[in-house]
Amino acid sequence: xxxxxxxxxxxxxxxxxxxxxxxxxxxxxxxxxxxxxxxxxxxxxxxxxxxxxxxxxxxxxxxxxxxxxxxxxxxxxxxxxxxxxxxxxxxxxxxxxxxxxxxxxxxxxxxxxxxxxxxxxxxxxxxxxxxxxxxxxxxxxxxxxxxxxxxxxxxxxxxxxxxxxxxxxxxxxxxxxxxxxxxxxxxxxxxxxxxxxxxxxxxxxxxxxxxxxxxxxxxxxxxxxxx
Numbered sequence: 001x002x003x004x005x006x007x008x009x010x011x012x013x014x015x016x017x018x019x020x021x022x023x024x025x026x027x028x029x030x031x032x033x034x035x036x037x038x039x040x041x042x043x044x045x046x047x048x049x050x051x052x053x054x055x056x057x058x059x060x061x062x063x064x065x066x067x068x069x070x071x072x073x074x075x076x077x078x079x080x081x082x083x084x085x086x087x088x089x090x091x092x093x094x095x096x097x098x099x100x101x102x103x104x105x106x107x108x109x110x111x112x113x114x115x116x117x118x119x120x121x122x123x124x125x126x127x128x129x130x131x132x133x134x135x136x137x138x139x140x141x142x143x144x145x146x147x148x149x150x151x152x153x154x155x156x157x158x159x160x161x162x163x164x165x166x167x168x169x170x171x172x173x174x175x176x177x178x179x180x181x182x183x184x185x186x187x188x189x190x191x192x193x194x195x196x197x198x199x200x201x202x203x204x205x206x207x208x209x210x211x212x213x214x215x216x217x218x219x220x221x222x223x224x225x226x227x
Contacts, residue, residue: 004031004032005031005032005049005050005222005226006033006035006045006048006049007027007032007033007034007035007049007050007051007221007222007225008035008037008043008048008050008051008052008085009023009024009027009034009035009036009037009051009052009054010038010078010081010082010085010102011023011036011037011038011054011055011056012038012056012057012075012078013038013039013040013078018207019054019056019099019204019206019207020036020054022207022209023052023054023218024036025209026206026209026215026218027218027221029209029215029218030215030218030219030222031222032049032050032218032221032222032225037081038081039078046088048094049094049225050089050094050095050096050097050221050224051086051089051094051095051096051097052096052097052098052099052102052221053082053085053086053096053098053099053101053102053106054100054102054206055099055100055101055102055159055160055204056075056078056100056101057073057074057078057101058074058101058161059072059074059079059101059104059105059108059114059162060074060076060079061116063079063083063105063108064108064113064114065113066113066114066116067116072116079105082102082105083105083109086105087109090109090110090198093196093197094197095198095221095224095225096197096198096199097199097200097201097217097218097220098198098199098200098201099201099203099204099205099206100159100160100202100203101160101162102200103184103200103201104162104163104164104202106171106185106198106200107164107168107171107185107200110168110169110170110171111169112165112166112167112168112171113165114162114164114165115164115165115181116162117161117162118160118161118162118163118181119161121179121181122181124177124178124179125158125177125178125179125181127161129158129160130158130159131157131207133155133156133208133211134155134157134158135155135157135177135203136153136155136156136177136178137153137155137156137175137176137177137183137184137203138152138153138175138176138177139151139152139153139154139174139184140173140174140175143174143186144174144186144199144220145175145184145199145201146174148199148213148216148217149213149214150212150213150216156183156201156202156203156204156214157204157207157208158202158203159203159204160202163181163182163183163202164185164202165182167182167185171185171186171187171198171200172185172186172187172188174186175202183202183203184199184200184201184202185198186198186199187199197224197227199217205217
């Protein structure tokens with residue numbers, strides 16, 4: 001039997017964390033072995049085949065030159081931990097999937113920045129958070145994300161008030177919502193010295209993995225470990 005790839009999953013340290021349980025189930029269904037990484041859950045073996053940076057608290061503005069007086073619910077210890085793991089994954093050319101906060105933090109680590117708060121620039125989309133797919137996202141047809149989802153317009157959920165503003169030069173925007181807010185990024189093919197297997201999405205596919213278009217992100221990640 002072929003070895004099942006080990007997938008590191010960062011997140012918050014609470015005992016009951018729905019995102020962790022949903023992500024771990026999606027990974028197992030895709031053929032991988034999830035390994036939890038938090039400030040309380042240290043992996044026995046730090047060697048992983050791929051990494052998921054999951055959603056959660058806001059990113060501290062100090063990491064991207066944002067407004068330090070902005071009202072954010074940050075977790076400095078988690079910021080530090082995940083920045084280190086993102087840097088490790090990039091240095092080792094490991095496949096990397098960022099979910100919501102995770103997509104934002106990957107962009108920050110790669111020298112992009114964020115909107116501190118989207119609520120004043122949303123006009124055509126809701127500010128209300130929700131787990132159900134109620135927001136439209138439009139994908140570039142020449143993107144990996146489009147190939148995963150299989151369609152140009154998808155419906156996603158939304159649980160965020162921060163988002164990518166200026167995208168890092170080694171990434172490219174491949175999905176936006178009706179307000180033109182960045183919803184998906186992936187590796188820029190023009191960059192020669194960066195991990196080719198990076199995707200970041202602003203929504204939460206782990207809560208929608210019953211949809212083939214969203215389960216596809218976890219299958220994609222597992223597939224990359226064999227390339």
